[in-house]
Amino acid sequence: MKTTLLTGIGQLVTCASEVGDGTPLGVLTDAALLVVDEHVGWVGPATAAPSGADAQVDLGGRTVIPGFVDSHAHLVFAGDRAAEFAARMSGGTYTAGGIGSTVEATRAATDDALEAGARRLVTEMLRGGTTTVEIKSGYGLTPTDELRLLKIATQVGEV
Numbered sequence: 001m002k003t004t005l006l007t008g009i010g011q012l013v014t015c016a017s018e019v020g021d022g023t024p025l026g027v028l029t030d031a032a033l034l035v036v037d038e039h040v041g042w043v044g045p046a047t048a049a050p051s052g053a054d055a056q057v058d059l060g061g062r063t064v065i066p067g068f069v070d071s072h073a074h075l076v077f078a079g080d081r082a083a084e085f086a087a088r089m090s091g092g093t094y095t096a097g098g099i100g101s102t103v104e105a106t107r108a109a110t111d112d113a114l115e116a117g118a119r120r121l122v123t124e125m126l127r128g129g130t131t132t133v134e135i136k137s138g139y140g141l142t143p144t145d146e147l148r149l150l151k152i153a154t155q156v157g158e159v
Contacts, residue, residue: 005053006033007046010061014043033064067131075118075156076149077139079105099139106139111152118156 012020012031020026032049034042042050079102087093106114118135125133135157137149 001037002055003037003041003053004035004055004057005049006035006057006059006064007049008058008060008062009033009046009064010059011063012043013063013065015066019043031064065129068129069132070125070130071134073121073125073133073135074138075121075133075135076114076137076152077102077106078109078114078117102139103141106149107145111148114149115152115155118152122156 009031010029012028012033014020014026014028015024016026017024018026020028028043028045030046032044032046033040034050034053036042081098081102084098084101109117122133135153137146137153140146140149
């Protein structure tokens with residue numbers, strides 16, 4: 001069993017109103033958190049932190065929040081819809097490309113390019129605090145193309 005005590009937490013968001021400040025976020029200030037074998041083993045005020053952890057990390061007053069679970073991510077695609085976004089922001093209509101342009105670019109892209117793009121997005125998500133992601137297909141629009149995207153998603157999901 002490996003234990004790590006995280007100290008110096010300025011604010012710890014527990015999502016348990018009974019633990020923190022009584023709000024739905026359950027915020028604790030001047031908090032500590034004990035990690036036991038990659039799981040939260042204890043949270044509470046720094047003054048009540050357990051002793052004897054294998055390691056200790058001072059977070060220097062940072063805020064600690066739960067990881068984000070993204071249950072709806074279309075990560076296997078090619079192209080972009082920047083022109084559509086710009087047109088819509090200036091009052092234009094959906095005719096600036098829409099999903100059709102993404103479907104066309106996705107079908108034309110190689111498997112390697114699609115996989116590289118999806119891996120880049122997963123890496124970006126992890127850096128931003130996403131801990132779990134469900135990768136969906138959706139830019140193939142035919143059974144054959146959707147199966148292709150799902151196979152690529154499976155490879156990316158094996159990270």
